[in-house]
Amino acid sequence: MAEPLRHAPWEAEVVDATTESPGIVTLRLRATDRAIRAAYRFRPGQFNMLYLFGVGEVPISISSDPDDPETLAHTVRGVGRVTNKLVTLAPGDRVGLRGPFGSSWPLARAEGRDVLVVTGGLGCAPVVSVIDYIMARRQDFGHLTILQGVKHSQDLIWRSRYAAWEREPDTEVGLAANVAGENWPGHQGLVTELFDRYPLDPAATETMMCGPEPMMRAAAEDLTGRGFDPGSIWLSMERNMHCAVARCGHCQLGPHFVCRDGPVFPYGRIGELLAVKGL
Ligand SMILES: Cc1cc2nc3c(=O)[nH]c(=O)nc-3n(C[C@H](O)[C@H](O)[C@H](O)COP(=O)(O)OP(=O)(O)OC[C@H]3O[C@@H](n4cnc5c(N)ncnc54)[C@H](O)[C@@H]3O)c2cc1C
Structure with a gap:
């Protein structure tokens, strides 16, 4: 079927x-x-x-x-x-x-480990199911850190969900807006600037991120500079896509079809390709 x-x-x-x-x-x-x-x-x-x-x-x-x-x-x-x-x-x-x-988040691999979720803009949608999954099996995972960045504070959706996640045990939520309006409870600036504010353990953490490619690249580069293994940083790629069954080539990233081999990739596999302009 x-x-x-x-x-x-x-x-x-x-x-x-x-x-x-x-x-x-x-x-x-x-x-x-x-x-x-x-x-x-x-x-x-x-x-x-x-x-x-x-x-x-x-x-x-x-x-x-x-x-x-x-x-x-x-x-x-x-x-x-x-x-x-x-x-x-x-x-x-x-x-x-x-x-x-497509591929999915490495949930079996993340069991027993800390999880860092980094999102930008509407990038949150693909990780909502992973956050809900972890919340429903909280004892199977370590510390959960959820960091969300938006261009403008008014772009943040699901405020009540972030507030509910923050109340869960062993869970932290950090918000960042490049442009912060009145009563913004988070940081004014880039989501990557939040990395210094949370106790992240590179050896113990699986990182899952989605959002605009430049944001994911910057975040992945920053994390590898802090000692995170590129194989434990996972990116969900939103490339232009048509057939979804690896035939048309619209979503190709070098040798990979994002629809079939992704959308979730370890940074270690695609980091060099992301650095190629126009690919
Ligand atoms: C694996 C995957 C998951 C996605 N998940 C979501 C999601 O949960 N929610 C959501 O709102 N969107 C998601 N998208 C993006 C969504 O598919 C595009 O916004 C959509 O294809 C645009 O089609 P359109 O006909 O509305 O716009 P069009 O008229 O085709 O284009 C409008 C504008 O969007 C640009 N564009 C078209 N396709 C994409 C794309 N894939 N990525 C970036 N820019 C694009 C075009 O270049 C153009 O500037 C996802 C994309 C992929 C590949």
């Missing part, structure tokens, strides 16, 4: 649409076919292709809990042709969906 779920879009119904901030909406989707609902499984870090008839198809990360694979959350920022339409959907509307695709 798994392969057919990836090749042709199947119908899913919007069961809920929540506006997170202007232009950013979380859609909760459910397959209309009961057999598909029963067969579908995903791992945190994977993505689906969402299809709107007559408009187009886009890759969007799954931000919900893998223990509830019947209702799939996707947080979408309207930036263009397809996403601007997706953010207008309402309960009862239908989309095409195929997936899940």
Whole structure:
């Protein structure tokens, strides 16, 4: 059943649409076919292709809990042709969906270790499922540090989630905004400037990050300079993508197809490629 779920879009119904901030909406989707609902499984870090008839198809990360694979959350920022339409959907509307695709976060490897999550902008969506996963199995993981950067403090979505995560045991949350408005509780500046404020142990930590590529590169370089192993720093890459099955080449990064070999890669595997201009 798994392969057919990836090749042709199947119908899913919007069961809920929540506006997170202007232009950013979380859609909760459910397959209309009961057999598909029963067969579908995903791992945190994977993505689906969402299809709107007559408009187009886009890759969007799954931000919900893998223990509830019947209702799939996707947080979408309207930036263009397809996403601007997706953010207008309402309960009862239908989309095409195929997936899940790609690699996932190294959760088995991270068991018993500290976890550092670094995100920029809407980069938080792909790691929400990983944070929820760790929270549901808190005793299996060490110290959890969640660092989120945004351009402007008003861009921060899920404020209440950050506040709830911060109240969890052995968990710290750091927020940074390049431009901080009034009552901003976090740091004014880059997310990487938060690294000095938290007790990070390079040898004991798996780092998971997503966000704009320049931000991830800067953060990964900074962390390796602090003694973090490039093989324990994981990046979720959001490259332009069309087929999702390693055929069209749109998402190619050197020898890697981001749709098939990623989107989650260890920095040790792609760091040099990221430094190549235009690749
Ligand atoms: C693995 C993966 C996971 C993703 N997860 C999410 C998510 O959870 N939420 C979300 O809102 N978006 C996510 N994206 C990005 C999303 O797929 C793009 O925003 C979308 O494809 C844009 O399509 P469009 O038709 O709306 O815009 P278009 O009309 O195609 O383009 C609008 C603008 O966005 C640029 N653009 C197009 N595709 C991408 C891309 N992949 N990355 C960066 N810029 C792009 C174009 O160059 C153009 O400037 C993800 C992308 C990938 C590859």
